[in-house]
Amino acid sequence: MRVALFVTCFNDTLFPETGRATVRLLERLGCEVDFPEEQTCCGQMHFNSGYAREGLELARRFERVFAGAEAVVSPSASCVAMVREHAGVDAPVYELSEFLTGPLGLEDVGAYYPHRVTWHPTCHSLRVLRVGDAPLRLLRAVKGIDLVELPDASECCGFGGTFAVKNADVSMAMLSDKLRSALDTRAEVVAAGDNSCLMHIGGGLSRQRTGMRTVHLAQILASTEEHPEP
Amino acid sequence: MKGFPEAARESLQDSQLRRNLAHATRTIREKRAGVVGELPDWEQLRDAGEAIKDRVLLGLDGYLEQLEEAVVRAGGQVHWARDADEANGIVCGLARDHGVDEVVKVKSIATDEIKLNEALATAGVRAVETDLAELIIQLDHDEPSHILVPAIHKNRAEIRELFLRELDVDDLSDDPGALTDAARRHLRRKFLDARMGISGANFGIADTGAVCVVESEGNGRMCTTLPEVLVTVMGIEKLLPSWRDLEVFLQLLPRSSTGERMNPYTSFWTGVREGDGPREFHLVLLDNGRTATLADETGRQALRCIRCSACLNSCPVYSRTGGHAYQSVYPGPIGAILTPQLKELREGRSLPWASSLCGACYEVCPVKIDIPRVLVHLRGKVVDDERDKPVPDPERLAMGALAKAFSTRRNYERAQRLGRAGQFPFVRRGRIERLPGPLAGWTAMRDLRPLPKQTFRDWWRERERVP
Numbered sequence: 001m002r003v004a005l006f007v008t009c010f011n012d013t014l015f016p017e018t019g020r021a022t023v024r025l026l027e028r029l030g031c032e033v034d035f036p037e038e039q040t041c042c043g044q045m046h047f048n049s050g051y052a053r054e055g056l057e058l059a060r061r062f063e064r065v066f067a068g069a070e071a072v073v074s075p076s077a078s079c080v081a082m083v084r085e086h087a088g089v090d091a092p093v094y095e096l097s098e099f100l101t102g103p104l105g106l107e108d109v110g111a112y113y114p115h116r117v118t119w120h121p122t123c124h125s126l127r128v129l130r131v132g133d134a135p136l137r138l139l140r141a142v143k144g145i146d147l148v149e150l151p152d153a154s155e156c157c158g159f160g161g162t163f164a165v166k167n168a169d170v171s172m173a174m175l176s177d178k179l180r181s182a183l184d185t186r187a188e189v190v191a192a193g194d195n196s197c198l199m200h201i202g203g204g205l206s207r208q209r210t211g212m213r214t215v216h217l218a219q220i221l222a223s224t225e226e227h228p229e230p
Numbered sequence: 231m232k233g234f235p236e237a238a239r240e241s242l243q244d245s246q247l248r249r250n251l252a253h254a255t256r257t258i259r260e261k262r263a264g265v266v267g268e269l270p271d272w273e274q275l276r277d278a279g280e281a282i283k284d285r286v287l288l289g290l291d292g293y294l295e296q297l298e299e300a301v302v303r304a305g306g307q308v309h310w311a312r313d314a315d316e317a318n319g320i321v322c323g324l325a326r327d328h329g330v331d332e333v334v335k336v337k338s339i340a341t342d343e344i345k346l347n348e349a350l351a352t353a354g355v356r357a358v359e360t361d362l363a364e365l366i367i368q369l370d371h372d373e374p375s376h377i378l379v380p381a382i383h384k385n386r387a388e389i390r391e392l393f394l395r396e397l398d399v400d401d402l403s404d405d406p407g408a409l410t411d412a413a414r415r416h417l418r419r420k421f422l423d424a425r426m427g428i429s430g431a432n433f434g435i436a437d438t439g440a441v442c443v444v445e446s447e448g449n450g451r452m453c454t455t456l457p458e459v460l461v462t463v464m465g466i467e468k469l470l471p472s473w474r475d476l477e478v479f480l481q482l483l484p485r486s487s488t489g490e491r492m493n494p495y496t497s498f499w500t501g502v503r504e505g506d507g508p509r510e511f512h513l514v515l516l517d518n519g520r521t522a523t524l525a526d527e528t529g530r531q532a533l534r535c536i537r538c539s540a541c542l543n544s545c546p547v548y549s550r551t552g553g554h555a556y557q558s559v560y561p562g563p564i565g566a567i568l569t570p571q572l573k574e575l576r577e578g579r580s581l582p583w584a585s586s587l588c589g590a591c592y593e594v595c596p597v598k599i600d601i602p603r604v605l606v607h608l609r610g611k612v613v614d615d616e617r618d619k620p621v622p623d624p625e626r627l628a629m630g631a632l633a634k635a636f637s638t639r640r641n642y643e644r645a646q647r648l649g650r651a652g653q654f655p656f657v658r659r660g661r662i663e664r665l666p667g668p669l670a671g672w673t674a675m676r677d678l679r680p681l682p683k684q685t686f687r688d689w690w691r692e693r694e695r696v697p
Binding site for chain 1: 234235238239242248546547550551582583584585586587588589590592593606609610611612613614625629632633635636637638639642646649661663668669671672674675676677678679681682684685686687688689690691
């Protein structure tokens, strides 16, 4: 299957390892991956901040860049939510776990990840895309993983884009509770399908020198015995 | 009026409040989830609730006239109030005409919205709140902080002290039973003496003229049956087309609000009846910004609200800040979309940003108000309102610059290179721990990872070159 990767500007610039892992994973599963280099941003930040005109213009740009793609796959639930649910672009866009469990019909992707992991289901994956337990089904099939449940998992981490800065105090209060839940699991890794939320949680874990780290779902699924991911 | 961020900062520092709220919202969230889970047709009920309310809103003019006709036919009187002043004038006039100096009240947010108690006080009339939590708020000269549980921010030790100070009691423990008993003795005298009762309305039924109040303590039943004169202040959006529609709403409301299958008291009255209940009934129909809200195609869904407060209890922002931070009688997610609209953006302009857009509110709303969508829509209205300001603020400049950066691949890749070079002064030992200006809010509690040397697209290009 031919897949056009929508890496998102956020991952492209800040978390290239997630993009690389997505490519490795999809190729390992037999997909032919293409990266349309004209892609920039989906417009989510503008749209959610009240700049709908600018945001929708970027979503239309996305539509032009990915026109004709058989499947567009992205390792970001919130960016997929923007183009598919808010801007309604005319393209078959999938969040990574949706694509793996849907069109590819897989749960066991042959991954190996010998770490204790807790899963944070991000708000937009859960309540906008409604991916349900697709990511958890994928994770449960990973060899060597010690998957532990995160208390109050479905509660927002407090990121919310510009919310984290404009309402920094409330955002921090929410983050405190998320960090406490994460630390209670004694996991090594907090995983999620959105690096924006992980940057928030990871930023808090780093500031408190907890030693716990954040890893994107794509990297766990890309990890194999031959090429283990950290 | 303070902005939400400043008001929230103050609330967040109150550890007693944080504890009370976390406990109360979690308890009620779990109760709700339990009773909602019992109904296999819950989603269909929500669809029906949404559809009925939308029908009301789109045919509001006709339904209101139908209601007026039915109420008058049943011996009631109908008054139309454009705004708070008109509504207060009508109610104060009725109190004056009947020569009363004290009225008993059923919990009503509509009357809080128009500040009726203050208007009555100015007119020399004491308004006695009879809902236990509202009484607590009133005795303490406090403001409600939750739609349904207005004293959610107070604990029983605080209530005991208040009752000892304000009610005619000698000794009192902080046992909930004892506290309730003290309030009951105080209120029973008030009910028996009252000649005028004032209520809000949960529902008004257009085809029969019946008005409905849903409550838990029986005080509503007392207020609407004992006094000679009953005055009901009802927002014009509280209509239902017909009696049968209650089938849907009397399932949706208690399960969403208190997490009960049924609420203890549901009172209906239709006009007046000889020898039974009040001899006069006045219905005050309140607009106060609702027609303006109705004119907004996206925003009007806020008028579907049945004041259940499920969105408050499920909101990660509300459950930490409490209601006072919203500085409105309508707190929480629904308040964040209702207050700015009812005030036509003159107040509450920071409220649309009082949300991380996590969507928990939309998920529980019994009439499916897409609160995140309306929040984003209102953000746009505030932003558009300020587009013409001669000096743009830093956010507008940043958004403009970013829109330009994302508009072409060339600009975008240049911005990536600039970002990598520009971060240099802030990186210490592989982390960014302090940022200037508005971004300082991020680094107050969160480190930032520096931009990596190689972007994804650089890697991709490198890989394409070396197969």
